[in-house]
Amino acid sequence: MKFGVVVFPGSNCDADCYHVVKEVMNQQVEYIWHKENTVDGFDALILPGGFSYGDYLRTGSIARFSPIMPSVIDFADRGGLVIGICNGFQILLEAGLLPGAMLRNSSLKFICKSVYLKINRADTPFTNRLKVDHVIRIPIAHGEGNYFCDENTLQSLKDNGQILFSYCGADGEESPEFNPNGSLANIAGISNLKGNILGMMPHPERCSEEILGGRDGFYIFDSMINWLKEVGK
Amino acid sequence: MKEMSYKEMGLLEQEYEQIIEILGRQPNYLELGIFAVMWSEHCGYKNSRPLLRNFPTEGPQVIQGPGENAGVVDIGDGQALVFKIESHNHPSAIEPYQGAATGVGGIVRDIFTMGARPIASLNSLRFGNLDDERVKQLFSGVVAGIGDYGNCLGIPTVGGEVYFNPAYQGNPLVNAMCVGLVNKEEIAYATASETGSPLMLVGARTGRDGIHGATFASEELSETSQEKRPSVQVGDPFMEKLLIEACLELIKEDLVAGMQDLGAAGLTSSIAEAASKKGRGVIVDVSWVPRRETGMIPYEIMLSESQERMLIVPREGQEGRISEIFDKWGLDATVIGEVTDDGMFKVFEGDVLVGAVPIEALTEGCPVYVREGIEPPYYREYRDFNIDDLPECDAGEALSKLLASPNIASKKWVYTQYDHQVMTNSSIVPGDADAAVLRVKGHQKGVALATDCNGRMVYLDPYQGGMMAVCEGARNLACVGARPLALTNCLNFGSPENPHIYWQMQEAIKGMSKAAKVLGTPVVSGNVSLYNETADGAIFPTPVVGMVGILKDIDQRCQMAFQDEGDLIVLLGRPREELGGSEYLFVCHGIEKGAVPELDLAEEHNLIELLVSIIEAGLVKSCHDISDGGLAATLAESSIKGSTGFNVDLDFKGIRRDKILFSEAPSRAVISLDEKDLAAVKNASVQQGIEISLLGRVGGTSMIINDQGIELVNLAVQDAAKTWGEAIECHMK
Numbered sequence: 001m002k003f004g005v006v007v008f009p010g011s012n013c014d015a016d017c018y019h020v021v022k023e024v025m026n027q028q029v030e031y032i033w034h035k036e037n038t039v040d041g042f043d044a045l046i047l048p049g050g051f052s053y054g055d056y057l058r059t060g061s062i063a064r065f066s067p068i069m070p071s072v073i074d075f076a077d078r079g080g081l082v083i084g085i086c087n088g089f090q091i092l093l094e095a096g097l098l099p100g101a102m103l104r105n106s107s108l109k110f111i112c113k114s115v116y117l118k119i120n121r122a123d124t125p126f127t128n129r130l131k132v133d134h135v136i137r138i139p140i141a142h143g144e145g146n147y148f149c150d151e152n153t154l155q156s157l158k159d160n161g162q163i164l165f166s167y168c169g170a171d172g173e174e175s176p177e178f179n180p181n182g183s184l185a186n187i188a189g190i191s192n193l194k195g196n197i198l199g200m201m202p203h204p205e206r207c208s209e210e211i212l213g214g215r216d217g218f219y220i221f222d223s224m225i226n227w228l229k230e231v232g233k
Numbered sequence: 234m235k236e237m238s239y240k241e242m243g244l245l246e247q248e249y250e251q252i253i254e255i256l257g258r259q260p261n262y263l264e265l266g267i268f269a270v271m272w273s274e275h276c277g278y279k280n281s282r283p284l285l286r287n288f289p290t291e292g293p294q295v296i297q298g299p300g301e302n303a304g305v306v307d308i309g310d311g312q313a314l315v316f317k318i319e320s321h322n323h324p325s326a327i328e329p330y331q332g333a334a335t336g337v338g339g340i341v342r343d344i345f346t347m348g349a350r351p352i353a354s355l356n357s358l359r360f361g362n363l364d365d366e367r368v369k370q371l372f373s374g375v376v377a378g379i380g381d382y383g384n385c386l387g388i389p390t391v392g393g394e395v396y397f398n399p400a401y402q403g404n405p406l407v408n409a410m411c412v413g414l415v416n417k418e419e420i421a422y423a424t425a426s427e428t429g430s431p432l433m434l435v436g437a438r439t440g441r442d443g444i445h446g447a448t449f450a451s452e453e454l455s456e457t458s459q460e461k462r463p464s465v466q467v468g469d470p471f472m473e474k475l476l477i478e479a480c481l482e483l484i485k486e487d488l489v490a491g492m493q494d495l496g497a498a499g500l501t502s503s504i505a506e507a508a509s510k511k512g513r514g515v516i517v518d519v520s521w522v523p524r525r526e527t528g529m530i531p532y533e534i535m536l537s538e539s540q541e542r543m544l545i546v547p548r549e550g551q552e553g554r555i556s557e558i559f560d561k562w563g564l565d566a567t568v569i570g571e572v573t574d575d576g577m578f579k580v581f582e583g584d585v586l587v588g589a590v591p592i593e594a595l596t597e598g599c600p601v602y603v604r605e606g607i608e609p610p611y612y613r614e615y616r617d618f619n620i621d622d623l624p625e626c627d628a629g630e631a632l633s634k635l636l637a638s639p640n641i642a643s644k645k646w647v648y649t650q651y652d653h654q655v656m657t658n659s660s661i662v663p664g665d666a667d668a669a670v671l672r673v674k675g676h677q678k679g680v681a682l683a684t685d686c687n688g689r690m691v692y693l694d695p696y697q698g699g700m701m702a703v704c705e706g707a708r709n710l711a712c713v714g715a716r717p718l719a720l721t722n723c724l725n726f727g728s729p730e731n732p733h734i735y736w737q738m739q740e741a742i743k744g745m746s747k748a749a750k751v752l753g754t755p756v757v758s759g760n761v762s763l764y765n766e767t768a769d770g771a772i773f774p775t776p777v778v779g780m781v782g783i784l785k786d787i788d789q790r791c792q793m794a795f796q797d798e799g800d801l802i803v804l805l806g807r808p809r810e811e812l813g814g815s816e817y818l819f820v821c822h823g824i825e826k827g828a829v830p831e832l833d834l835a836e837e838h839n840l841i842e843l844l845v846s847i848i849e850a851g852l853v854k855s856c857h858d859i860s861d862g863g864l865a866a867t868l869a870e871s872s873i874k875g876s877t878g879f880n881v882d883l884d885f886k887g888i889r890r891d892k893i894l895f896s897e898a899p900s901r902a903v904i905s906l907d908e909k910d911l912a913a914v915k916n917a918s919v920q921q922g923i924e925i926s927l928l929g930r931v932g933g934t935s936m937i938i939n940d941q942g943i944e945l946v947n948l949a950v951q952d953a954a955k956t957w958g959e960a961i962e963c964h965m966k
Contacts, residue, residue: 015656213660
């Protein structure tokens, strides 16, 4: 099973994702430079965090024009697993692979801390090793993670079970108090309708080993591997 | 452009005459500018160099001491740490966001210039009173600037310190430290190369920003300082990120003979530094320098401090491959000159020679001033201040006040704005222990980092305070279980031309040197920032220490939080009663006086050995040194972090209780441990000759301090946690 980590100029969590897939999950992994124009041979793609193109103009807005993106979109259209983390999520939004947009955090400040997420579904390629309503602890680190979409989109996200992760308290209560960035409906991560694309602001690669203070993120990567093994490509 | 006189450029009359003597003629405007920046305190260390010679700089662990872009120490397994701390005080006072951001950019360049991958940033900040609106602006601007720049680079900001004191009201301190990891055989030096080697300039285009930044950094701040805003550079972290990746690729492929970043004094300094190493010369043609503004004259191009630029001297025949790598990262590399053998720094504009000065005169020839320090009258007066005349405050109220002091309160408001986890090495994150701890992937060892300096103590007694800064840095590392290896320092003082300030410098450096010698932590890099004063006077002398150390086994790392109900709480070190210079006197009595607590370096050394040995042996469940706020604040912080109370009974022996509770005397730490390990810890303490006293136990929901059964303090942990946790946030609302 081979993962690809797409590297844009300004990506800075590329090496972290690579490390987890290779050293923690014991899977094959390769970097994919943004100027490439094929993703042939990969079973799953990771769009890592960072500040692609400095995030000048708008987060993710320039990266989506990178030469690699048509191949990523094509891979996703064919049902390939794509996970966008933080800046990766922002790029997926800009590329139209996921609905909605990001606003600046309601505090107008960059926020780096650990938060709690509630798992809303456990039957997806990204969450099958987790349990519904379980709470995981995971770090966030972003200045623009305030998810926004129009009412109809929000309703369809809810109706179709596309909100995989919601910000919550340690005991799972979803209230504004536990919403770190002002996201609509405490949204921390969403999938596309088909379920093969995930965008999430928190960083699972930062909590996949005990030495970093927890390994809840491990189960997201493990879910992907499990799904690829069970369901196939 | 209005031409500046040599005086406006910061040169003295005698220096101007010296230049005429060197050249055998009047310098032209470009040459004058080149001398002025190279002979500024910031570049030439003309007031501090004689004092810096006191620092111990050698040891078996030292691979590179002062003199390069950064210091390098051996951490075993063929690896080394590259690190340095640097000031960006003056730019930050004028334009806090860009000033602080470019401070980070500059120190990061110093690290990857040496071939090292930057793995962590720290910062040491000082501001005036946090109730002041301008101070709030400076504070939030500086923190946002550091955060936005470092976050974009993907280098975790893992630690540091922030203090607030009226002494820094108009002159904040912004010191940025960066640490890099490198394989020993890949360390790159600034050495240039053979005659005929091209000089390549890469990165951002050159603009008019930052001209005379180095000169500006070497004078007092005044009402006209705001007019010097053009001397503050503007940062582009994305460009810097591309430079890091591209330059590290060059090093991996062994393509460069020399590499130098463009920092203070821009092209002038980097070229002079690169070529002076082997007594060679250079020619530069400014018309080849890519510019972002039109109409720039050679003077502006040579003195611009535009950020995110690097000077590369390629290995013979490697220009092609170097250009390919830069092209991959979307960077332009331009040949702007070449190395010669005549010892001259020649600047051309096309075919016209517009300036020529001997390189050696710029570097080795920089004037050096040995000044006379005079003990200021305040020193004895404050030292002899009698604390016994002060009333004693209620212990519980005093502790609450201390926990709410921005100097002691949680710095969460600051570090949550910094990405402190990127690179996935942060094994102890900010706020959880006395030092940051990073893992080294693929190894069992860990790296520990801390910055320290209590400016008030240094002010009251520069010699003792200088020793304290080094000792606290080393002790903080020991508290997480790391053995201190070496240090970098940033010496922030007022004007050296004032004999009282010069005395502070002399004494502080003497104290630091002595402590560094005894603790075996040589000084391998550093920076000097003088003229930190406004019309209201000088800052507290603030020689910030950045200490690095190594944990043998990262799994034994120790944090400050109390762990389990029933664990024993133990004081390592003597019960002390000196209150001089304490935060208690400042917060509860409004006094910043008194004799600074004594420091016995041998005792400190033994305490550090003891801490490292018992933590390595797995005997300690929490560890926190005694510093700001004294014993009471130390206990309270371990309690808050552990979300559990404690109950201790102290034997005050009739001594004033505030002295025992709030003394900031050094060489002490509070640990908690399982009862079964007490005998082993006692044995180890006896072996090191360190006094040990059992204070009480962890548990409950309150912080309780008794004097032989009489309750002095009873604070709910939850309330104290709120006070301590939200104090800074409340100020910033």
